Amino acid sequence: xxxxxxxxxxxxxxxxSELQKLSDKHPEELRLRCGxxxxxxxGGREHALRLPPVDESDLRLILERATEGSLYRAAEAMRxxxxxxxxxxxxxxxxxxxxxxxxxxRCVTSLAIRLxxxxxxxxxxxxxxxxxxxxxxxLLLSPPGxxxxxxxxxxxxxxxxxxxxxxxxxxxxxxxxxxxxxxxxTDVISGTxxxxxxxxxxxxxxxxxxxxxxISAPQDTEAVRKIFGCGTGLLATAHAASVEDLARREIYxxxxxxxxxxxxxxxxxxxxxxxxxxxxxxx
Amino acid sequence: MKWIGxxxxxxxxxxxxxxxxxxxxxxxxxxxxxxxxxxxxxxxxSERQESLADLFRTLTEGTCPAVRTFYSQLFDSIPxxxxxxxxxxxxxxxxxxxxxxxxxxxxQFAALGxxxxxxxxxxxxxxxxxxxxxxxxxxxxxxQRWSExxxxxxxxxxxxxxxxxxLLS
Numbered sequence: 001x002x003x004x005x006x007x008x009x010x011x012x013x014x015x016x017s018e019l020q021k022l023s024d025k026h027p028e029e030l031r032l033r034c035g036x037x038x039x040x041x042x043g044g045r046e047h048a049l050r051l052p053p054v055d056e057s058d059l060r061l062i063l064e065r066a067t068e069g070s071l072y073r074a075a076e077a078m079r080x081x082x083x084x085x086x087x088x089x090x091x092x093x094x095x096x097x098x099x100x101x102x103x104x105x106r107c108v109t110s111l112a113i114r115l116x117x118x119x120x121x122x123x124x125x126x127x128x129x130x131x132x133x134x135x136x137x138x139l140l141l142s143p144p145g146x147x148x149x150x151x152x153x154x155x156x157x158x159x160x161x162x163x164x165x166x167x168x169x170x171x172x173x174x175x176x177x178x179x180x181x182x183x184x185x186t187d188v189i190s191g192t193x194x195x196x197x198x199x200x201x202x203x204x205x206x207x208x209x210x211x212x213x214x215i216s217a218p219q220d221t222e223a224v225r226k227i228f229g230c231g232t233g234l235l236a237t238a239h240a241a242s243v244e245d246l247a248r249r250e251i252y253x254x255x256x257x258x259x260x261x262x263x264x265x266x267x268x269x270x271x272x273x274x275x276x277x278x279x280x281x282x283x
Numbered sequence: 284m285k286w287i288g289x290x291x292x293x294x295x296x297x298x299x300x301x302x303x304x305x306x307x308x309x310x311x312x313x314x315x316x317x318x319x320x321x322x323x324x325x326x327x328x329s330e331r332q333e334s335l336a337d338l339f340r341t342l343t344e345g346t347c348p349a350v351r352t353f354y355s356q357l358f359d360s361i362p363x364x365x366x367x368x369x370x371x372x373x374x375x376x377x378x379x380x381x382x383x384x385x386x387x388x389x390x391q392f393a394a395l396g397x398x399x400x401x402x403x404x405x406x407x408x409x410x411x412x413x414x415x416x417x418x419x420x421x422x423x424x425x426x427q428r429w430s431e432x433x434x435x436x437x438x439x440x441x442x443x444x445x446x447x448x449x450l451l452s
Contacts (some may be wrong), residue, residue, distance in 0.1 A: 013366060061365040064400065068336035069361050069369055072328070072403040078402075 003115035010065045010088075010113070012058045018051055022278035028272075029145065032059060032257030034112040041145075044271040057217065059108045066090055066123045075216045078105065087180070089114040089182060116150060118180050123154040126176055126265055126276040129184040130155070135209050137260060139281075141240045142267035147274050148237040149174060149213055151267055155235060156211050157183040167232075169223075174213060209233035210256035213241035221251050240267060243279065256281065289448040296444030304417060304429065310384055311425035316347035317381075317392075318418035323347050325411040335400055336361045353380040355401070370396045389423055390415075 006153055008016055015038055019030070023033055029041040032054045041049045051081065067074045067084040074083040082091040091112035094105040103242065130138050134255050140148045140155075153175060157263055158168045160183020166180060168175060170190040189197045189204045194212050210227050214220070215236050227234050240246040243264055247253055255261060259282045268275040288440050327333040339361070342354035354375040360369065373396025383388060391414060398410045 064364050064369075069336040069364055069400045070334040070336070071400060071409065073332055074332055075402050075404065251319040 003117050004089055006086050007113050010062045010085075012061055015051055015058075018049060023050075028097045028115055030113040030115070031110070032062070034059065034115075044269060050157055050175055056109070059111055059122060062111060062113075063090070063092075063108065079174065081174075084176065087116050087176070088117065089174055098263070114145070117194055119150055119154060120157070121154065122266070122274070123151050123153075124158060126278050127155050127158045129278040130263055130265070131162075131164070133160065135159070135235075136263040136264055137228070137234040137263045138236075139215075139246075139264040140237040140265045140267065141237075141242065141246060142269070144239055146269055147237075148267060151265065151276065152211060152213055152235070152237055153182060154182050155265075156186060159183070159209060159235075160185040165202035165206065165208045167198075167205050167210045169194050169201065169212040171197065171207050185271065193223075194220050195226065198223045198227050202227070202232065207232055209235055211235040214235050214239070215255075216253075218251060220256060224255060224260055225258070225279065228258075234261065236261075243281065289452070292448050292451075293441060293444040296440040296447075297437065300440030304432070304436055305431075307429045309427065311422050313347055313349050313384065313427060314388075314418050314422035314425060316345060316350045317353075318415045318422060320345065320350055321415035324399075325408055325415065328411070331406050332404070335365070349380045353377070356380070359425065369400055372396070373403050380430070388417055391417065 004027065007088050008019055009215065011019060019038070019040075022042070022093060024040045025040070027040040027042040029046075031039040031041070031046060033039075034056055035053050036242070037048050037051050037053055039046050041047070059107060063071060063074060063083075066083060066088070077083040078092050082089055084090075091114065092105065092108055093110045093112075094108040097106045100272050138155075139153055142148050156166050156168060156175075163185060166183065166186040167193070168186055168188045170176070171192065171194055172190050173190050175188070176188075187201065189200055192200070194215075198210055201210055209234050211234075212220070213236070214222070215238050216223060225237065238252060240249075240252070243256075243266075244265075247256055262281050263279055264279040266279060268277065323342065324335075324338055327338040335359060339354045339358040343351055343358055345351050345354070353376050356379065357372065360372040374393045374447070377389060377393045377396075381392070386448050394413055395410055402406065
């Protein structure tokens with residue numbers, strides 16, 4: 001299902017008909033903040049909508065609908081900050097409980113609903129530069145919301161449909177092979193951390209390339225090193241606007257020094273239009 | 284004619300007694316089916332953290348018609364969350380499907396709708412477990428009452444029938 005339609009189905013009735021009118025603007029995100037009008041991101045910026053302000057019951061309703069009346073399913077994911085529901089990624093913000101009981105929030109005060117649709121072929125030209133006699137270990141870079149996950153899916157699919165065996169560690173179900181096509185030669189392991197997932201794939205599925213989203217924690221870099229040591233190709237994403245930005249953070253600096261990755265694919269957002277540039281690392 | 288009339292009265296009293304016994308037996312059977320459905324919900328939540336929608340959908344295929352109807356009503360309400368609270372849908376479904384049963388456990392069962400679907404999994408599992416144990420106890424009591432009263436009920440009904448025949452003759 002189209003992500004915009006999926007998002008509309010979660011919305012309280014008072015917002016639906018106005019939000020429906022945004023469909024031709026192809027919004028990338030819907031923002032709902034307690035006490036404020038809803039807002040939509042398109043054309044590279046956020047636009048407030050002329051609608052009644054959001055209240056806490058609206059946010060709770062959206063989460064109830066997203067979880068099919070089963071908030072407990074989202075509890076663990078919400079403690080990490082977001083919940084994936086089909087083609088939607090719902091970021092959650094609010095007053096965190098001290099003991100992180102339940103969903104981890106005493107009250108939810110805002111939601112950021114990221115709309116992901118399949119954009120086939122956006123990375124076709126770039127993907128051609130990532131594979132010659134073998135796959136160049138590649139890091140996809142952009143700031144949050146820049147389109148890394150969409151680009152990652154496209155590259156996975158392109159490589160996989162070209163005959164490369166891909167193993168994907170989909171820790172929080174965001175890559176979502178049930179909603180998006182990840183190619184004919186792709187095996188997906190989900191619901192587990194990146195290190196365990198990578199080890200399982202290496203032991204059982206003989207991947208030529210392992211792909212994962214968002215290397216952001218020390219245990220993620222440990223997974224990357226383990227894969228690197230096994231001679232399997234690596235494809236991953238990181239929050240950074242550029243290689244210089246990447247090098248400012250310690251966990252990435254070590255990976256750069258060790259030359260784990262030899263290529264970057266940086267995503268630039270020019271007023272809502274994305275541009276993909278391949279760069280070399282440690283030449 | 285007199286004998287035909289007497290026979291009819293005796294048969295009628297026997298039939299009334301049998302209907303009453305059958306009702307008691309069905310009540311025990313419904314309690315047991317309901318208890319099993321709560322155990323199924325408890326396992327679904329504790330072992331697999333399945334969504335209520337998926338669990339309700341499976342329970343719409345059970346053998347007991349009243350329990351099937353109950354979970355069908357709940358399953359149909361999931362896409363309309365927000366138009367009406369889940370708690371009030373649950374209470375209405377309890378009244379619709381089990382309103383004719385003895386009420387001792389119904390209030391507790393109706394209150395379960397206030398717990399289910401929330402973010403605290405342990406609370407829900409505990410509530411399901413407690414209620415399923417209570418329903419099992421009531422189903423056992425109901426079955427025991429049925430087997431203890433079966434012969435006396437039939438005997439008394441036939442005796443009353445015979446008494447009516449004697450009075451009328």
